Amino acid sequence: MTKSITIVGVGGQGTLLASRILGNLLVSEGFDVKVSEVHGMSQRGGSVVTYVKYGEKVSSPVVEKGEADVVLAFELCEGARWVSMLKKEGTLVVNTQQIDPMPVITGAMEYPENVQEKLRSAGVNVIEIDALKYAEEAGSSKAVNVVMIGALSNFMEFPEEMWIDTIKKTVPEKFVQMNLKAFELGRSIK
Amino acid sequence: MKRLMLGNEAVARGLFEAGCKIVSSYPGTPSTEITEFAAKYDEIYAEWAPNEKVACETAVGASIGGARAFCAMKHVGMNVAADPMFTAAYTGVNGGLVIGVADDPGMHSSQNEQDSRHYAIAAKLPMVEPSDSAECRDYTKAAYEISEKFDTPVILRLSTRVSHSQSIVEEFPRNEVGVKDYTKNPAKYVMTPANAKGRHVFVEQRMADLTEFAETSELNRVEHADSEIGIITAGIAYQYVREAMGDNVAVLKLGLINPMPKKMILDFAAKYKKIYVVEELDDVIETHCRKLGIEVEGKSIFGFLGELSQRIVAEKLLGSAPEYTEFDGNVPPRPPVLCPGCPHRGVFYTLSKLKLTVSGDIGCYTLGAAAPLFAIDTTICMGASVSALHGFNKARGEEAAAKTVAVIGDSTFMHSGITGLMNITYNQGISTVIILDNRITGMTGHQENPASGHTLKGVEVPPVSLEKICEAAGVKRIRVVDPLDLAAVEAVIREETAVAEPSVIITRSPCALLKSVKRKPALKIDIDKCKGCKMCMKIGCPAISF
Numbered sequence: 001m002t003k004s005i006t007i008v009g010v011g012g013q014g015t016l017l018a019s020r021i022l023g024n025l026l027v028s029e030g031f032d033v034k035v036s037e038v039h040g041m042s043q044r045g046g047s048v049v050t051y052v053k054y055g056e057k058v059s060s061p062v063v064e065k066g067e068a069d070v071v072l073a074f075e076l077c078e079g080a081r082w083v084s085m086l087k088k089e090g091t092l093v094v095n096t097q098q099i100d101p102m103p104v105i106t107g108a109m110e111y112p113e114n115v116q117e118k119l120r121s122a123g124v125n126v127i128e129i130d131a132l133k134y135a136e137e138a139g140s141s142k143a144v145n146v147v148m149i150g151a152l153s154n155f156m157e158f159p160e161e162m163w164i165d166t167i168k169k170t171v172p173e174k175f176v177q178m179n180l181k182a183f184e185l186g187r188s189i190k
Numbered sequence: 191m192k193r194l195m196l197g198n199e200a201v202a203r204g205l206f207e208a209g210c211k212i213v214s215s216y217p218g219t220p221s222t223e224i225t226e227f228a229a230k231y232d233e234i235y236a237e238w239a240p241n242e243k244v245a246c247e248t249a250v251g252a253s254i255g256g257a258r259a260f261c262a263m264k265h266v267g268m269n270v271a272a273d274p275m276f277t278a279a280y281t282g283v284n285g286g287l288v289i290g291v292a293d294d295p296g297m298h299s300s301q302n303e304q305d306s307r308h309y310a311i312a313a314k315l316p317m318v319e320p321s322d323s324a325e326c327r328d329y330t331k332a333a334y335e336i337s338e339k340f341d342t343p344v345i346l347r348l349s350t351r352v353s354h355s356q357s358i359v360e361e362f363p364r365n366e367v368g369v370k371d372y373t374k375n376p377a378k379y380v381m382t383p384a385n386a387k388g389r390h391v392f393v394e395q396r397m398a399d400l401t402e403f404a405e406t407s408e409l410n411r412v413e414h415a416d417s418e419i420g421i422i423t424a425g426i427a428y429q430y431v432r433e434a435m436g437d438n439v440a441v442l443k444l445g446l447i448n449p450m451p452k453k454m455i456l457d458f459a460a461k462y463k464k465i466y467v468v469e470e471l472d473d474v475i476e477t478h479c480r481k482l483g484i485e486v487e488g489k490s491i492f493g494f495l496g497e498l499s500q501r502i503v504a505e506k507l508l509g510s511a512p513e514y515t516e517f518d519g520n521v522p523p524r525p526p527v528l529c530p531g532c533p534h535r536g537v538f539y540t541l542s543k544l545k546l547t548v549s550g551d552i553g554c555y556t557l558g559a560a561a562p563l564f565a566i567d568t569t570i571c572m573g574a575s576v577s578a579l580h581g582f583n584k585a586r587g588e589e590a591a592a593k594t595v596a597v598i599g600d601s602t603f604m605h606s607g608i609t610g611l612m613n614i615t616y617n618q619g620i621s622t623v624i625i626l627d628n629r630i631t632g633m634t635g636h637q638e639n640p641a642s643g644h645t646l647k648g649v650e651v652p653p654v655s656l657e658k659i660c661e662a663a664g665v666k667r668i669r670v671v672d673p674l675d676l677a678a679v680e681a682v683i684r685e686e687t688a689v690a691e692p693s694v695i696i697t698r699s700p701c702a703l704l705k706s707v708k709r710k711p712a713l714k715i716d717i718d719k720c721k722g723c724k725m726c727m728k729i730g731c732p733a734i735s736f
Contacts, residue, residue, distance in 0.1 A: 060430050066514035
């Protein structure tokens, strides 16, 4: 059975590194893995979505509506935007950080209110995380992505050492300690 | 060793393993990383050319010179490279020649949704299409075998989801094929009409031979099943079919998509009751099947627009798809925007303020068209800003010309803006061209160009001078201005649009994302002094919010 994870965020939040950590872990666990990302235009502060799929044999590299076991959202309204990717029994793990999109900055639109409440009343399993706070605690606001990976790790069956080992192998050496701390903080949220 | 590889990286791995020696490309999403990864191999000489035509000609020359050669481009880049490609189809090769093209169904990063398979048909070239990273490596290597066996350039067709998804690839050592002898052979390489007539005969015979090859090539495979339905597909669409339909349908997967086999398809169609063709963009496979007299369904249910997916295949062929929950409320769109600190922003703010008609081009600065700047009137293709403005001003006269400018990036100017500029000076145009010079090819992720001062392989070189090129083209009024100095930008634009002669304004400041650039610390808004007028929101900077 193929499992699907959708990682969403804002260009520049490090979704690609998060998907790389996850992809490398799954390969070392012996799964067939496909990771899909879109480069170019969407990197310029746009909405960014990355798909990670694994199982005995994965065909399509993309996740479609109603297919994701977990949507890992690095930003609140991106979680709302991409919640349609979730399976009925799936979980939305969402960073409560808000980054205003351009229509909100220019005053053309309002940032959506009561996002978590609305999602819960629609029957979505929502796990909220103030990932920015934990990332800063770990040493850099840029570590939001690895805090989120830590939070995601609770929904997957792999031992903690595997995650730590993969982070060590994936991130540049000088950032390993900070990222390991970010991971631990993310994983501590249950 | 097995590891996850981007489709584009796997193509580069295939180039390495096939003994490819020369790579010349112009960047373009989603093809860019092929050349970047190829450049990491010491055994491969890789370069950024100023445009796809030059890149293709460089690869053609390298092939005639005896090396296995490659060039990569995005689908619209093939329009630029088409000229050498169509005649290289006649000359054939010496060392193997593979031309990589990445289509962008769904237009994630493109100005149109053209289907490059038509080029293979029109140029009478074989085309292969992989469906995942492992096939990217395998088909690249197979393409070199076909190229040398049949004396032909081979097109490797990719699409966004193949180029930009990662899957597992096993690595093998390089097959060092060396450089073949070069022997002078005008009948093959000098395409005068008399020689080309002879080569056209060869080309037609080659297509017949390749069609025969397609019948037995391992690139095309049948996956039988105990089903009434048979599906003919290729590339990423194959993966969508397998995911949606499981192993319960028979599939004919085409890897060699030009020329396509005949007997193989007829035999497949005869075995199954209902035949569908699942392909993205145009009805290329479907048309081939119809020519063979096979009743198929394809575009009548799938249409011609955008990407397919397993969901679309399931909806259309099974009539069902997974349920999902939507957020109950409006989520504001999050379009890509010019970055915080982008040197282009002030230029667009000024153009918008002066209410000028702006002939735009392809690059990050196309984002100047979006809210709240709304500063661009037209965007067509690489280089069109300069030449189309000339036409616009010839049509509307001198008075209108005083209210128009073209904007073009440094890399795009090198690509195909120079010829348009010469057209302005030569034909007594009076247009004002603004070169947004941020010293790099920005949108595709920082690729070097002739004005950058270093090469893809990291060698420092003297940068080509934009000023001297403009001067040599006959432009007398050339102004260089710092785009972060808004007052100066406005003054220069006012002066240059006012004069009835050609002028070039070079706004020079490096891309805000370049790591090599030392920058002052970010400015902060003094909240006590802020009156809340929201004027600063009008520049569309994502770093400022209220």
